[in-house]
Amino acid sequence: MTKQMNEKELITIEHIEQIIPGDTDYNFYFGPAHSGSGNFGVKLRIDGEKVTSARADPGYLHRGFEKLMEYRIPMQNAVLSDRVCVLEALNWNLVHAEAVDELTGVEIPQRARYIRVLMAEMSRLQSHLIWYGVMSLALGFDTGFKMAFGYRDYILDIFELITGGRVYPAGYICPGGVRRDLPDGSEDKIKRVLDQTEEMMQKMKDFDNIVFSRRTKGVGTLRTEDAIRLGATGPVLRACGVETDVRKDDPYEIYDELDFDIPVREEGDAYARCLIRGREMEESIKIIKQVLDRIPQGNIREPAKITPPSRVKIPEGEVYVRNELARGEGCAYMRSVGGGEPYRVKLRGPDFLHMIPVLEHLLKGSQIADIPAIYWSLNICPADMDR
């Protein structure tokens, strides 16, 4: 009896080969509820340690915004537009508001334009801090994660002060301008938060050698022609040596009056994408300081009184609006037939391309251990992909 038992308990190479017959190929499902992936999955085929194929599995956050917007007037859609991307709600507010403004042809008061840019850049800063936090987490650097989220909270305090909401501003940037003027003393508070953010950026530089460069240099390299073919935009494209930024190339609001640079790197790897974002934060701070220095007095919305819903009309027409979000190019196509609600809205988020074709391309041929570094170096957000 003992002899039989022992034979059963002893696992030999022959046993293993029975379970895994002869090869090291297997399927591996990254996501959809992985702490680092967000609500999104990637089906991977792995050979040993190497990824042989990757297929994105989106749809977990599909809420059908484009359809929902066809049943709502612009002021309601402004609130809806917060939700397109959780991590940069104010930037999506701006995309939506600009599309409506271009259709209505309303002249936006200068003060409102400055506030819009101020909020969009603050939103970019906090979005990059989230990215830094999750990227640190992906690389096994918990300290960076906690610090980044801590410093981000200072920016959220400013959002709460100005918009009333920490993450969702409830359509603060609305068609015609913004909902409320800056409260008294907010300029000083913003300046203090900028100092705190700069403090964090210094820490990011100090941490650089410990973790980031070692885990990301030469990982997930994207060539320039591939990046353009796959539809990459924003920091991902700029890390491949293409000098392009919607704020410069296709200026909106007051960006053509502001002085800032477009950071570009040639390497195209995950490390280059990290450095680009660090540099972009510096540029955002530069923009915010200029805005605070120059912001004029005046109205914050045109018309100043919100039109009753029954009298809202969007003039007939169609527009395509492009904005530079923290993640890349965010666009809206809006078509109106003269009703109160838009007839058709198409939202184009940067992550639709970054999370499907670009990610699939980069993961193929990579090592399992590099998956999180590649994944987060793209700074992706499933919400604006699924919409």
Next chain:
Amino acid sequence: MAESLHKESKVIEDISAKFKIAGKVQRERRVWVTIDKDELIALCNFAKGLGFEHLSAISVTDWPEEGTFELTYHLWSYSERILLTIKTKLDRANPAVGSVVPIWKENAQIHERELHELFGVEFEGNEDLTPLFLEDWDGPPPFRKDFDWKEYVRQQYYDQANERERAYYD
């Protein structure tokens, strides 16, 4: 005004010289042209040759009264810094159009896959049009204008035994 829009007018001139269609300059950096479905692929190829290498988005607008789907291709040129929109109309009863995957590759592939799922447009030549967002969906393409989502939700999710739901559904 006319002077500053020289770049934009040049794009329309180039296109109308070859395709005999008119276009309009909406404003600085925005050019719109409309083309017949049969010439769409040729025009897209031509546009790529003009430098419109970034396919920003493809969209479909549904016009049930007219019996058509309107496709809009939004193209950006990194060198010229112009957004060109190409519009074309399809018969709603037979919404098939040539795929632009050979021109803009994977980028176009994923946009077409999305529109096939949400509007039911057939892109001939696109080999992978498997559903993207919706899981186990067997209803009509949900972004079409004649899909009544309110009725659909009512039928699927209204629990009539639950009194509190009456306020939402009745």
